[in-house]
Amino acid sequence: MAPPAEPPLIRLRGVSVFYGNRPALEELDLEVGKNERLWITGPSGAGKTTLLRLLCGAVRAARGEVEVDGVRLDRAGRRDLERLRRRLGIVFQDPRLIAGFTLHENLVLGLEACGERPERMGPKIERMLARVGLAGRGASFPTALSGGEQQRAAVARALVREPRLLLADEPTGNLDPASARAVAELLEEAWIRGATLLIATHDPELAARPGGRLLRLKRGRIAVEAP
Ligand SMILES: Nc1ncnc2c1ncn2[C@@H]1O[C@H](COP(=O)(O)OP(=O)(O)OP(=O)(O)O)[C@@H](O)[C@H]1O
Ligand SMILES: [Mg+2]
Numbered sequence: 001m002a003p004p005a006e007p008p009l010i011r012l013r014g015v016s017v018f019y020g021n022r023p024a025l026e027e028l029d030l031e032v033g034k035n036e037r038l039w040i041t042g043p044s045g046a047g048k049t050t051l052l053r054l055l056c057g058a059v060r061a062a063r064g065e066v067e068v069d070g071v072r073l074d075r076a077g078r079r080d081l082e083r084l085r086r087r088l089g090i091v092f093q094d095p096r097l098i099a100g101f102t103l104h105e106n107l108v109l110g111l112e113a114c115g116e117r118p119e120r121m122g123p124k125i126e127r128m129l130a131r132v133g134l135a136g137r138g139a140s141f142p143t144a145l146s147g148g149e150q151q152r153a154a155v156a157r158a159l160v161r162e163p164r165l166l167l168a169d170e171p172t173g174n175l176d177p178a179s180a181r182a183v184a185e186l187l188e189e190a191w192i193r194g195a196t197l198l199i200a201t202h203d204p205e206l207a208a209r210p211g212g213r214l215l216r217l218k219r220g221r222i223a224v225e226a227p
Contacts, residue, residue, distance in 0.1 A: 009034045009165060009196050010055065015064030017050055017220075024050040026220045028064070032198065037191050039207040040200040042217035048200035049093055051217070052167045055198065056090055057081045069165060086114050089163030089195075091171045095154035097142035103129065104138035107157050114161050128160040129153075131186055133179060148174045155183050159190055166190055168199045172206055184209065 010032040017025040025047045032038055040048045053059045054066060057073050066073040071084045097106050107125045116124070129138055132152035142150055151174045158166060171187065172180035184206055191197050191211075201207055207214060216224035 006034055008032055009036075009069055010198075011065070011067040013065040015054070015061045015066055017047075017054055017059055018062050024220050025054065025061075028220075028222065030215070030222070032196060035191070035194050035196055037197045037209075037212040038199070038215055039212050040198060040215050040217065041202070041207055042223065045219075046217040047220040048217055049169055050220075052090075052169050052198065052200055055167055056085060056088055087164050089158035089161055089166040089168075089190075091154050091158045091166070091168040093169040093173070093200075095142070095147075095150040097150055097153055097157070099142055102139050102141055103134065103145075103153050106142070106153065107138075107160050110157050110161050116161075124160055125156075128156045131182065132156045133182060148176065148179060151175060152179060152183065155186065159186055162190070162193070163195060165196045166198070168197070170200055170202065172201065172203050180206070 008031040010030065012028050012030040015025060015028040016023055040051060042048055050059060054061060055068050057076065061074050064074065069084060069087060071080050076084070097103070098109065101109070104125055107128065108121055111121050111124070125138065129135055132155055134149060134152060134156065142153070145153065151171070155171050158168065166187070168187070172183050175183060180203065187197060187199065188209065199206070214224065214226045215222060
């Protein structure tokens with residue numbers, strides 16, 4: 001007998017999201033399985049960021065069902081949300097590093113939230129900073145970094161936690177080709193390690209990587225869904 005099919009990690013049914021009375025996502029149905037890699041594309045304003053914000057509980061659906069890693073976000077309380085966020089890695093469209101903290105401390109915050117042992121944090125953080133080309137920069141404050149460096153630090157902060165689910169919004173948006181390639185490789189490694197990735201991107205090179213599924217949004221609706 002075939003083993004029972006694993007439930008999807010993400011399941012949206014008839015989801016609409018509004019800002020005021022303007023819809024940003026309309027009647028969205030979507031399933032994403034464990035260890036899938038989904039590229040979210042579409043023109044500016046199509047709803048890519050809104051979809052990622054919905055999946056981490058930063059905006060709520062006005063209608064429909066939203067389930068992420070077993071948590072029903074359309075009816076979750078604050079505690080459910082906090083528990084879910086500990087399992088997520090999030091790279092926002094703007095880097096959002098915490099200004100009064102060094103890079104190292106920014107990464108520590110993320111690791112603490114998911115219960116990493118203190119003695120393991122230092123080496124992990126150094127390794128991850130090196131991977132994004134920021135070796136030796138752990139003592140720098142975010143304001144001392146360029147925009148692209150801040151973005152790479154934000155990617156490092158999300159990935160150092162080895163999240164089961166990574167939501168990344170334009171992770172290569174501000175980067176030169178070599179840095180973009182380094183970030184793409186890190187994302188690929190996370191995927192090989194078993195993580196599920198949802199990546200909003202305008203970067204055709206990133207979205208052309210094999211082994212992913214493409215979701216193209218247009219005015220808040222799914223325009224194309226392709227393997
Ligand atoms: N905080 C907000 N308040 C009001 N409207 C918003 C807000 N955020 C986004 N919108 C609107 O919702 C729609 C979808 O925006 P969203 O940011 O999801 O697009 P996007 O696909 O990520 O675009 P981009 O490629 O420019 O990042 C747009 O029409 C936008 O103007
Ligand atoms: Mg966006």
